[in-house]
Amino acid sequence: MLRKGVTLRGLEVFEALSQAGSVARASEITGLSQPAVSQQMRNLENALGTELVDHGRRPMMLTPAGRAFLERTRTVLDQLRLAQNELTVMDLTHLSTLSLGVIDDFDNDLTPRLVTILAESMTRCRFKLITAPSHQIADEIRAHKLHLAIAASSGKVEEGVVEYPLVRDPFIFVCPRGAVAEHGGLEGVMRALPLLRHDRDQVIGRLVEAHLARQKLSFAERFEIGSHLSLMTLAARGAGWTITTPLGFMRAVRLHERLEVHKLPMKPFSRTISLLAATDWTDTVPRDVARTARMLVNEIVIAPALRQLPWLEGELRLLDG
Numbered sequence: 001m002l003r004k005g006v007t008l009r010g011l012e013v014f015e016a017l018s019q020a021g022s023v024a025r026a027s028e029i030t031g032l033s034q035p036a037v038s039q040q041m042r043n044l045e046n047a048l049g050t051e052l053v054d055h056g057r058r059p060m061m062l063t064p065a066g067r068a069f070l071e072r073t074r075t076v077l078d079q080l081r082l083a084q085n086e087l088t089v090m091d092l093t094h095l096s097t098l099s100l101g102v103i104d105d106f107d108n109d110l111t112p113r114l115v116t117i118l119a120e121s122m123t124r125c126r127f128k129l130i131t132a133p134s135h136q137i138a139d140e141i142r143a144h145k146l147h148l149a150i151a152a153s154s155g156k157v158e159e160g161v162v163e164y165p166l167v168r169d170p171f172i173f174v175c176p177r178g179a180v181a182e183h184g185g186l187e188g189v190m191r192a193l194p195l196l197r198h199d200r201d202q203v204i205g206r207l208v209e210a211h212l213a214r215q216k217l218s219f220a221e222r223f224e225i226g227s228h229l230s231l232m233t234l235a236a237r238g239a240g241w242t243i244t245t246p247l248g249f250m251r252a253v254r255l256h257e258r259l260e261v262h263k264l265p266m267k268p269f270s271r272t273i274s275l276l277a278a279t280d281w282t283d284t285v286p287r288d289v290a291r292t293a294r295m296l297v298n299e300i301v302i303a304p305a306l307r308q309l310p311w312l313e314g315e316l317r318l319l320d321g
Contacts, residue, residue, distance in 0.1 A: 010044035011073050013037050014052060018070050019314075021059025071307060078299045099128040100289075101137035101149040103273065104228065105247045110300045117292055133226075134203040141276050148289055152203040153272040163274045164290035165319035167247070167297050170270040170312065171208070173262045174232070174249060175241035186265040189241050195219040196234055196242040199226035204271065208243050211269045228252075235259060245271060246305045246316050261309055272319065273297075294318050 016029040017037070027034045045052055052066035062070060098118070102111050115129055130140070134151035141149045141161060153163060175189050183192045198205035205224075212218070223240060225231040228248045235242050236258035249261065275293060277286035298318055305316055 006044060006047045007040075010040045010047075011077060013040040014044055014066075015070070015073055015077060017041060017053060017060060018062055018066070021061075023060075074303055078295075078303055097126045097128070098148070099130075099146045101130045101132060101140055101146045101151065103134050103137060103151045104131055105245075105251060105273075106131070106150060110296050113296050113300065114293060118289070133199075133201075135201065138203075138276065141278065144278060147278065148286060149276040150273065150293060151276060152207075153274045154203065155272075158276075160279050162277050162279050162286065164277070164286060165272055165274050166290060166294050167273045167302070168270050168315070168317050168319055169245040169247045169273055170268060170315040171211070171243050171245055171264060172249065172309075172312075173241065173264050174235055174244055174259055175262075176235060176238040177258050177260045179238075179241070180260060180262070186262055190219070190265070193238075194222045194240040196231050196240040197221075197224045198228075198231065198242075198244075199224055202226070204245070204248075207269070207271055211267075215266050217266065232259070246309065246312060247273065247301055250301055250305050256308075263311065268315075270315070 013026060013030055013032065016026040017023070020026045020029060023034050023037050026032075026037050030037065032040070041053065048069070050065045051063050052069055054061045054063055100115075100118070102114075106114075111129070111131065115127075119127065130137075130146070132140075137146070137149045137151040138154065138158075140146045142158065150166065152169075153165070173186060175186075175193070179189045179193065180186060183189045198208055200206060200209055223234065225234065228244070229252055231242055231244070232249070232252035232255050234240060236252075236255040243264065249259075252259075275286060275290040302316055302318065306313055309316075
């Protein structure tokens with residue numbers, strides 16, 4: 001049984017305050033008045049018998065106890081939100097067919113969970129799922145061969161396609177573990193080892209190459225890899241360094257002990273992962289699927305990534321759409 005004074009509202013206020021750093025901003029996030037936010041925090045801290053926030057600092061900072069409690073709080077709230085979402089999941093019983101394309105980077109626990117949730121609402125529906133790179137999925141939805149797609153956004157307005165942003169996926173620097181110490185920093189790694197490029201036919205490859213060109217950076221043409229897991233494997237084996245995103249990196253869990261991850265030693269940039277739908281949809285299905293996908297991304301990708309790479313806080317995040 002929870003201690004008296006530990007409430008769901010209090011946990012939500014604590015989470016909002018940890019993100020916002022001020023009572024005023026937490027008030028905006030939660031929709032509560034500022035006095036109500038302060039009262040919820042006092043009740044929670046009194047119930048736990050410890051201070052979670054250093055109230056004397058501006059912006060407010062979490063105490064060591066607060067940082068530890070925040071991780072548990074997020075896990076609890078994520079599970080409650082997902083459970084609520086699954087209970088109120090979209091009604092797809094009126095559909096006869098539904099075809100969904102999903103980016104390769106989601107082809108782990110996330111895609112099966114999403115399909116399971118959809119299947120429970122599609123008792124009379126023929127369902128088709130494909131996984132492929134973003135550019136192939138986008139081509140399929142433009143050609144009306146898919147009803148819905150989850151893929152990296154091209155950043156362009158596509159005629160006949162509606163975009164529902166899901167997640168901001170920032171680019172990160174990945175190299176073999178120990179390489180930074182061996183070569184005296186990230187720049188040393190970039191000079192000593194070759195760049196493991198993404199396939200430039202893919203959206204992620206084009207985004208990286210365009211950014212390097214904007215930064216006036218050029219590297220020898222040696223590796224160009226289509227499979228993200230193959231690219232991570234080469235980096236883990238010491239073949240070179242690469243620029244990728246947390247969404248892709250988190251798929252390669254078995255390789256993490258042999259890799260190290262850093263902020264980019266150049267101007268930061270990111271990609272947007274979105275749900276794409278044809279404009280001829282006349283109901284709420286795309287919006288509901290996007291809502292469900294956001295909940296799953298937060299639980300399965302973002303929360304574990306932030307625990308492992310806390311410096312991504314605020315950069316790797318869900319998007320409203």
